[in-house]
Amino acid sequence: MTASGGGPAARGPRGAEAIHTAVLDLLAADGYARLTVEGVARRSGVNKTTLYRWWPSKPALVAATFRHAIARDLPVPDTGALRGDLVTLVRSKAAFFADGPGRLAADVLAHTGADPELARLADELLGQHGTHVSEVTGRAVARGELAGPVDDVLLADLLLGPVWLRAVVTRRRMSTADADALVDTLLAGLRR
Structure with missing residues (x-):
């Protein structure tokens, strides 16, 4: 293939x-x-x-x-805890889209509305990020940190939406404190 x-x-x-x-x-x-x-x-x-x-x-x-850049620069974290994995994931993705190849990806994908091929590219790349979230939540379920299945697509959207908004729309860097607060807010909802 x-x-x-x-x-x-x-x-x-x-x-x-x-x-x-x-x-x-x-x-x-x-x-x-x-x-x-x-x-x-x-x-x-x-x-x-x-x-x-x-x-x-x-x-x-x-x-x-x-x-290639995502596979090389964004390995799926495995800290041994759900919160640690999600915080590391959000921080690394925020850093990726702020500089280097990720910044270029954000710039290219900001034009997806005008180009159907770029829209498919955006779906594919964001799907790759969703796979990272799925791997993290799968391990968390296996460790007993999360009960039952998790809607990984929705969780990926909730985690990566603010990262993407800052990278593409506002061009404001997400601080580590912001990343931590985002994860803690989402975890509070997941654990209910």
Whole structure:
């Protein structure tokens, strides 16, 4: 299965790291609208046909780059406690979207309303974050910290909504105190 079909993160063309670096560099320099697959090929030193073999479109290539950044920069925390995991998750996601690849992702995804392919990319990336929440709550249920099933989609939305609002709309950095308060407020509701 190819990267465009959601295959394993480890799969990809030779030079994948150079490709992802080129995408991020070009996004930072010129923005999404001016990014081209041809420009990524030139910058990375990888043949354009190789890029199209793995990613059939610019949004697919950008999505793969952001998936790679998320997998590399946002491991799912395992502190041994639900609160610790959620606090670490929110803090790390707030930091991710404030700087570097995450900041670029926020900038690109701020334009999803005008582009259906970007809207699908947003759904995919936010779904990846939802998977992180699901892993954390699954361990919490197994440890007995949470009773019964949890609506992980809703919890991910509640946790990540404020992070996303600050990253994309207000561009205010979420403090650690804000992240802690957000988690504590949600935990109070979950444990009722």
